[in-house]
Amino acid sequence: MSDDARAVVLRRIRAAMPTTGPVAVPRSYEHGALTGAADVAWFAETVSEYRARVRYVAPTDIAATVAELVGAGTAVIPADLPPDWVRGVCTVADDPPLSIDELDRSDAVVTGCALGIAATGTIVLDAGAAQGRRALTLVPDHHICVIGTHQIVETVPQGFAALDPVRPLTFISGPSATSDIELERVEGVHGPRTLDVLIVDGLG
């Protein structure tokens, strides 16, 4: 019998574990698929309750809105961000990859996302189209995230059903926050302190 740690731990588990066999998991909680269009107003409400700034934007107004939000600063963008979103904005593409210090010196980052969840006010990034690698949305202090209404689901199970677990996933619900001082929520710690979510009907 092997006595390396792996063999020992597995042997201890086999000696200790219940002999019931697999246990059936009741799935009687709400997990139905989305029927019809998602409740976009609900998403906007829950996102803004976490102190993210929410705007409804027409597809043709994305660039003007981003320009207004970025102001005189520079925005980092993933290499595959639709150019229409940042026309007229001073941008730096992450191609070749920017150093951490370059990300730290930039004022904002503009990305798309994988989906949004209305029940919890969450946007999910999966490093897919228009999102780039994870550091982009982390180091700059201001994240501007564009979401199409077709990307919004209502429940957490609907969100999980639409995601690929082996991609790098980041769930974002409001700007960075802490409850560590007297269990009261305070926004703005290490992640971006400002989060703008632009909800676009008729995107792509």
Place this chain on the structure above:
Amino acid sequence: MTPVFLGTPGVGNLRGELKFPKAARIALGNAQLRRNIGHATHTIRAKRAVAVAECADWEELRAAGSAIKQDVMARLPELLEQFEHKVTARGGVVHWARDGDEANRIVAQLIRDTGSDEVVKVKSMATQETGLNEYLESVGIAAFETDLAELIVQLGHDKPSHILVPAIHRNRAEIRDIFNREMPEAGTLTDEPRVLAMAAREHLRRKFLSAKVAVSGANFGIAETGTLAVVESEGNGRMCLTLPQTLITVMGIEKLIPTFAHLEVFMQLLPRSSTAERMNPYTSMWTGVYPGDGPQEFHLVLMDNGRTRVLADEVGRAALHCIRCSACLNVCPVYEHTGGHAYGSVYPGPIGAILSPLLTGTTGPDDPNASLPYASSLCGACFEACPVRIDIPSILVHLRAEQVDADSGFGGQDLAMKAAQWAMASDRRFSLAEKALGLGRVVARGGKIRALPWPVSKWTASRDIPAPPAQSFRQWWSQTHE
């Protein structure tokens, strides 16, 4: 330099030095601590109730969460092997540790192999449990806690007192004083929570941006895909999981869940139960290594450290279902008054009162962990709040019974119980005992008995006994009905 452990060598910080009643008495003497903990727990209780009430299917989610964890325990070896295989296939390296010491040694060696002598850390109960920071310091590696509450504990040279908010025993003014003392570069701070959070951001930012190695725990590991999940608020987790070149994750073997879809249950239960939010600000999930995105070297340490001992206890094994939300601490009438330090272990409160003795085993009535199952009034609030339905009161009673069986000595309680057994076994003896009980009225003052000789003095030292009635029920019945 010799490693200094707060707790027992081998298992780490799972056992205090004092038995609970003694430690609790010290805590109860600290009025500031009681005020701070009382304030924080009452704030979060009300908020949690609102967050939970929003979910019409809360009970169904709890039932699912409980069943998923039961299923994991019944299939743990095959799930762990599947998990290991998937992590390895995606570029991760898996290590196994029998106990906390072994986990610490593995982590230290992995850090040395990178050539670095410092690490940034994401808040992790597993590494709190093993005393990793103290160990690393003893071998010349500096560990920087990056979670705000952990930072407050580290800078205050203090011990954690809560699972989620280790500095819950500190109020804003005390935190300001610690920061002013330990972070002189931050200038003079006010006690505004926002100002304090900003000071922590400034203090840690350079560390994050230049760190080469990070150490994290894990909230969940997904067997089906080899995916790991870290649930957090501040973004310090994302910093540690994304920017360094090397990531080392220490995970207890019980943190596994079978599939990605199962996470939909826990990602609804956990945030609402712990911080009373619909969703925590940030959750990161990763599977192995991604070329060009995040750490290019990933190590996972799978740790036992007493978990298989818990698993072997048929009643107690449900303690392994715990997802570390800390709802049971926040609703507990005992924790609310004593705070976390009195429990000795890094796992305080109701879950700690069962988990700590189960993880370490107990060595007899003088073992501080043997006193923990008595740190409860069995009111049941913890069971009601637990998002995965761990029946903590039943496990407390089970552990008390085991100890009574194991200790069966000649303490006052044992004598009293044996006397009661003898008296109650015969109708005649019981009647005589009832008559004797009536004598208690002789020593009562104002309807209460305040002091009695040993062994009953153990009870009357801190409680009054109501004076017995002039007549017992049986005496009254026989007079009026026969």
